[in-house]
Amino acid sequence: MPQPPPRPPSQPLFTVTQDALVIADFGPRTRKPTTVGRRPHGPYRHLFAVPGARAFTAGNLVARLPMGMFSVSAVIMIAGSRGSYALAGAVTATGLAATAVVAPWTARLVDRYGQARIAVPATALAALGSLALLLCAHYGAPDWTLFAAYAATATTPNTGGMSRARWAHLLNGDEKALHTANSFEQAVDELCFMLGPVLAALLCGALFPEAGTLVGAVLMMTGVLLFTAQRSTEPPVRPGVEGLHPRGTSPLRAPGMRPLLAVCLATGAVFGSMEVVTIAFADERGHRAAAGAVLALQAAGSFAAGLLYGSLRPAGPAERRHRWCLAAMTALMALPLLAAALTGSLLVLAGALLVAGTATAPTMITNMTLVQSRTPEGRLNEGMTLAVTGLLGGIACGSAVGGWAAEQVSATAGFGVPVAAAASALLLSLLTPTLTNRGSFTRTSRPVEPVRPVRPVPPAPLA
Template sequence: MHRPAPLLLMATGGTLIAADRTVNHPDAVRPPRRPLPPRPVRTPRPPGRLGAYRRIFAAPGTTAFTVGSLLSRAPMGMFGVSLIIMIATTRGSYALAGAVAAAGMAATAVLAPVVARLTDRYGQAGIAVPATAWSVAACLVLLLCVRYDAPSWTLFATYIARSTTPNTGGMARARWAHLYRDDPVARHVANSFEQVADELCFMLGPVLAGFLCTALFPEAGMLVANVLLLSGVLLFAAQRGTEPPAPGRSAARSGSLLRISGLPALLAVFFCTGVIFGALEVTTIAFADARGHASAAGAVLALQAAGSGAAGLLYGLSRPSGPATARFAASVAAMAVLMTLPLLAGGLPALACCLFLAGCATAPTMVNGMTLVQSLAPPARLNEGMTLAVTGILAGISTGAALAGTAAERLPPGTGFWLPVAAGTLAAALALRVHSKGTHGTRT
């Protein structure tokens, strides 16, 4: 009997098999099917240690406003150094440079809360852009006054006029608080990230400013700082989707924020923290200068910021537990203890190690402190509350620098390291007072 030629068919997996044309013949044998190979099971990759930071940037617009915030905050570490080098180089007077810087700091302490209050009332974009434009214009006039040897009073007037610079760090924290208002863990991570960003800006800003002013021309640092400030604020303000809603003119006012229970003591802690920063900076410079290594003082101080930044990055990965007031009191107490380490340093290398360790408690203190400010201040006045905290720090820096400068002139080098110890002890007592009041009983 003649049998038809088999057909070649393509089976799953690309295998050729023979198929009989007479498949309906009773004697025909159907070839067995080959089972499909099992699909490989993909095991989910465990999230990395930095997964918590990636998660907060999942919300649309967060990356863009963060880039703008970083660009606008980078000049914050550049202005002071640029001003001192610019005026000291062109006018030959560190006293004049210091006086102009102090006048600008005092003006900032007065104007910054006003700008923040307007920002909360009318929106970040509506106030930040014109305030920045005014600040940049005043600074450009300052550069012209320096370049064309205008009278000294014009330096004071123009540098005071530029004090309308908005607090973009506070505005960024306000955006995080609005986006993750129902997620305390995400807010904790976001606050930690913002503190690391602050430390990075204040660590790299002075280095960049010093390089620009010495390698190019005296006004270069201030000029670049203003370009970064304006471009950063414009990018930040353009991200309207993440901006907290503004209550407008009809919003109900609740009086001064200083009437809120616990907030004055909290701001006093921020002031003491600023005293620590200012005293450490001046005393470290005097300590290094007395040992013939004044040029190394900047690198030594950068290690303190590096220690704080590393601690902030790790602290953001921890899961907050217990009342925020308790965490704040514990971190301030740790900061007070670690501030005793510089007293043990006999030389510059030892001081560098001590400052790195001392800085490790700074970021947790700031993170917990800003968390408390977010829980205390009304949502409609959040930027004002955080600007008050920053203003307290700035006032403390000025006070600590002045006290440490007097100690450096009249007492042996290194004596000024007792100032951070005293300020830290007072801060710990005040933080304990905040905790004892059980402010809001918050666990955020």
Template sequence: MPQPDLTLTPAGPALAPRYDDFARTTDTARPYVPATRTSSPRPHAPVRTTDDPARKAGGPGRPAVGARNPYRLLFARPGTRAFAAWGLIARLPAGMFGVSAVIMIAAVYDSYALAGAVTATGLAVGSVTAPLIARLVDRHGQARIAVPAAAYATLGHLVLALCVHERAPVWALFATVALTATSPNTGGMSRARWAHLLRDDPGALHTANSFEQAADELCFMLGPVLAAVLCSALFPQAGTLAAAALFLGGTLLFAAQRSTEPPVAPRTPAGSPLRAPGMVPLLAVFLATGAVFGSMEVVTLAYVDGPVAGPVLALQAAGSCAAGLLYGRARRTARLRTCLAAMTVLMALPLLAASAGSLLALAAGLLVAGMATAPTMVTGMGLVQRLTPADRLNEGMTLAVTALLAGIATGSASGGWAADHAPFPSFGFLIPLAAATTALALCAARDAAAGMTKARRSW
């Protein structure tokens, strides 16, 4: 688990300091210098450099307006707004492709089972190729790998849309959806840029990770809605075509921001991130956490079963997005086990609301339960950054995302089974609660194992 006063190590950037660590970096640590008539600064006056973003924004010797806002200071750095904006556009289609594929396949082939099987095949192939693409990005650079990988994936989505339009044989759908599995992990590449730019500022890195998690939640909240509107208002393939254009254009413009691209790190004998101590148990926690998200989505849709199901479900992502932005402003960060404990407790709220039979209470319960998502993911991703070697950072974060997606698929299947075999209406909401409890137990076991290892080394 992260400890206070972490510094930059070969294993990657440190996490945000906790508790009162920020007080140790103030100007009171400098020796006292008596004031004289020739000395311009007063005793203990902070020394500003020419590249201080606050000085640039507020004038010579003056703090920037709203300097206490960590996000304003974060985006005062040159080039950060551009890559963050284009990265957000490149990630928005991640929430569109799946819904668009299900709608267009079901509309043409009149089979939701086929649509689900095709999209599941794409996720399965992607779970294998994503770490390989990430390894190439770490080895050769983001622009050199992400651009051709995104172009190839876009071609796969276009071919899939063409096959559906022409009502091609079923086997062709499974073959073409595999071509879409080369999509680069834009979120991981964006986090890698922040980790490089803020390698000496763990507090700002915590804020950046919180922003990235909020951006992910925003994409998965707006993406499905946009896809459903396009497919319903225009034609079945409209969602896929729009998502392909946004994905390719956003990735190209993101990769074009070369000033913030991290340099290719020299190869080290560290090996795969999977060999890092504590990484495999941490990925197991991500797997169980993904099951929380996947099962909650399915059981909520099955319970509400109507036109308001989408907006009600979106409240969970809205709560997570808001919590992520607030968590980024916090001067203290929580342990992963604490975040998972909070998630486990809050996941009981939708269960209680569904048992009461109140849709309004369920909506409020999902909103509050979602507030535990972003802090958990921010803290977990911070641990991945710390455990992963610097030259494998993108690969390590992609492994975490892959574990999360595998958990989402598992949770979706479990939630679907629970919805079909529910002895009472709210039975399905036991699945996300059980998954959150499992994630908490796995994290506690990981902490216990790490403590025993540390104790043995001290013997």
């Protein structure tokens, strides 16, 4: 008896009952993908979908949090044990100067030998310096030992620069994703410098004066170990780079780098002067303890602006965006000056600082983008550390000028120093010639061979 042909699995089966027609579908049940009503993934979700990104970011966050703790912890610890804020300030200033000298050399070693091989011993040496400072302050060692111990912490590696180097390696030229990564890293910097002092003051006040330094050293060492353990995302060490920027070329000699570092110096002066002047203004009104919370609002505004700026698509060349950001920062830095001069209210000043802080992160994000683009291949950590060194030098100069203005004139007049520093940064940027993607910034994989003249071949003699 002939059998009916087999029914395809996707074809429904028809049958009839006494009073109804039944259609049975035995085909496989698959859910069709649909995009109706589904929101697209945000840029940060795409960013952390990169394999290994979450792991190295977590360790880096732990390592970077103490960066905002050490100075405050050292001041509280030394002033509490020696009774001298002048000594505490001199010790922290010495550590800052030592960091400005040593940090570029540490970054150069990181580029040459790899993050794990250099960052771990350098962090261990810095942690030992912090512990030595703790013991010298606690047991009443001579004052010169405090300077020597705190100077040893200058070997602390630039963990933020190493994280940015990993993003540049993983994203491999994706400018939009790199813009988001730089925005996230700058927001993390603001978050660490916002939470670090608060955590340090809480530990030193609730436990014992040395608690902030001790916890900071443990967090730094633990975070660097977790960060460097993620070897799959570590940028490879290149023995040599062909093209325009060989390995021997210093980032200082790269086209457009020195004017950019000068802008970093002026930008750092904005931060340093604003911090000192704000503390002096709060002290004049009898609310010195509230100065930390007021400054935290500026960091909070910068943190929020950094995350928002990273979610936007960058438009136009980075040089033009940098100038617009500097112009916005110059304009917004006038708000604290107006708030202090017109109202004299610390509460109004806090709101002005919150708004003024929104220009900080976009400026620093674009600045770091330019540093990355102008740094020679294989020297990225060194280039970004030079930018951080410029910022630290500017912070030191800005603190000195802002403190002088607040003491010799008034705290209100001191708010003119950040405005002048921001305007100087803008002027330096405007006077710097715009560099295009041709010429100075073109990187080639191998040098172009010169065209050799071809000797003409004589014609063969006729038979």
